[in-house]
Amino acid sequence: MLVSYKWLKRYVNLDDVTPEEVAEQMTRSGIEVDSIEKKDAEITKLQVGKVLSCEKHPDADKLNVCQVDVGEEEPVQIVCGAANVGADQFVAVSRVGGRLPGGMKIKRAKLRGVVSEGMICSLQELGFEGKVIPKKYAEGIYNFPNEYTPGEDAVPLLGLDDTILELDLTPNRSDALSMLGVAYEVAAIFDRDVRIPETPIQATERSSESMINVHVANTADNPYYGATVIEDVTIEESPLWLQSALMMSGVRPLNNIVDITNYVLFEYGQPLHAFDLDQFGSSEVSVRRAYDNEVMKTLDDQERKLSPEHLVITNGTTPVALAGVMGGADSEVSDQTGRVLLEAAYFNPAVVRQASRELGIRSDSSIRFEKGVDPNRVEASAARAAGLIQDLAGGTVLLPEAKVDELNRDETVITITLEKINSVLGTSLIVSDVLDVMRKLKFDVTENGETFTVNVPTRRQDIAIQADIIEEVARIYGYDQIPTTLPNTATTPGKLTPAQEAKRKARRYLEGAGLSEAVSYSLTTKEKEEALGFTDAESRVRVSLPMSEDRSALRTTLVPHLVDALRHNKNRNNYDVHLFEIGSVFHTSEAVITKQPDEKTYLSAAFMGKWFDHAWQGEVTDVDFFAVKGVLEGLLSTLNVENVELSPIEKEGCHPGRTAAVHINGEEAGFIGQLHPAVAKDLSLPDVYVFELQFDRLMAVSGGTVKYEAIPRFPSVERDIALVVNRDIQAGEIERTIQEAGGSLLKQVNVFDLYEGEHLEAGKKSIAFSLRYLDPAKTLTEEDVQAVHDQVLKAVHDRHEATLRQ
Known part of the structure; x- marks a missing residue:
């Protein structure tokens, strides 16, 4: 506004x-x-000038040499290139040394050998936007519609002193x-008074209700419709003060009748519409719902196909306006209009909103009708407009108007106590403080002890409950005067929730590991998810009215959006990108959605390119499965998640030999793997590794008690073993067996080598482990270590048929 x-x-x-x-x-x-x-912040030396003569430039076809009276003894000579400049015009002249918006400084100049001592200005050059300038002045200079004194300050005349x-x-x-x-x-x-404008209307013997019959099919759609006939109008350019007011409000002046309706629209907030009564087609005004596929042409010369959801104003048969949204082209006011039918109405906000949305028309009128206009200003605004038309267009107003009136004009009544106001605001207001606020707001109020009964004017339709009255008291009394107090309830010190703390820890760890956080849309398409192997269509929630096909369903995974981000970077020659996102995904078990879907929090990451690149030392390491696995394990360790196991799986869209399920306490909580090379190729990507975890499940098992152990006082003993096992046996299985057999003395087991090839039997592989033994209470002897070590070797032989590699 x-x-x-x-x-x-x-x-x-x-x-x-x-x-x-x-x-x-x-x-x-x-x-x-x-x-x-x-x-006028940048305007100086702008005066009214009268063009005394205008002759063609001797050496330029498109230039004119003008002699302009600016209130001095001698006229000034100005060379002007506007096609519409001419003698006897009153124009805005920027004198030499003056300034115009945009920093333009006017200097004495020679144009094709002729001296020019100033500039005759267009409205654009004076800072008006092109969309609000009257069409006749859209190109060329501005001519004042009335005569003024040459040399007079032009700034207030144009309304620029604003x-x-x-x-x-x-x-x-x-x-x-x-x-x-x-x-x-x-x-x-x-704390001031408000002056309501008055425009008296001269009485006439005839009335509008004797000439016009108004019929409303459903008063729920249109509880009030008033039609006022105004005869003998003269259509012409509006006076300058009215044009300036509209242009300052962002509206283009058209003619005096339309300008008056727009002026009252901004003044009262009540949309009005003026019909050419001679083009209206009948003496009947009928308001009804449109017929199915009924067509009308609106003021923007667009043919609109209507439906029974739309309310129209008709002449008994043909639509002449789309109620509350836009008038029709066939009955608009033109230069030939002699009689005007002035409409003032109250339309159901929901009906106007639906028509505006479905037809794609957003007008100043529809915006106000959608939000609800003041029912007590409808007739007053019509009287104001009629009075202005009488004064500015010479019209004869026929009263009373023809109308249908079933409009509820009752004020909202709200009762509230001083105790309620003070308890909510934390203030110590007294009765006179509240009464003073109501007086300033111009609200009628009666007070009984410390109870207030407030009659809310209909102009404030946003006030309906006690909380609204409390807000008004706080606003007008002053937010900055409300004391700072503690809540009057039992409080606890503020802190992060476990979920917030876990997310913060995860973000800090991943950022420290070299990943960047991504934030993506929650809306996607099933095709985008299915392309990466996420084909669980039954759990997908589709959007009823999607903004586009690319945003037609709620996401069930974060991975596709992260892969999109990798593609975006790769297409811009950024090849080494590692991203993560913590966000919501949505699942449902219903084929037809009847309740809110399940919202879950996932943590996903995607990697491509180099993981380590040390140019000086010549070390380059690409991202691989084990680098990503290390990030994942570090993340779970940071969140104090224990009992984590990885097991190979085959997942659609992922590499069959480089994908694993992540199990926590025996339950699957996510996956880690490489995108299938065929999928990556289709996306024009190099090798891409991803992992995705159900973060809700991590939070449920994270944050356990952290146990601290003293630094050992006694030395540890390390033993390395290389075990030959069948190729299909996983290292993790052997590691678990070693841990169980090693008991309390075995503190650490690490895999440090894998060998397959010659010197081994077919179908065999060698896995080397490093074992660390430690007793925190004493120094281990060779006999102590050997006894436990023999148990380990026996256990791996019995369970996995493992033998020591010779």
């Missing part, structure tokens, strides 16, 4: 308050002011979508 400070001052006395102070106090009170723009406040409104504050609504807000903040 753009608010003209000059316009706002017509309703509230702000002579002693600057726009900056208003912006500061409005922001403090809950309506944020995004920007403050002083329209400051524009841009409000960032929350959806509930629809009252501030009007100048009067903003005026009430500012008046409450600064």
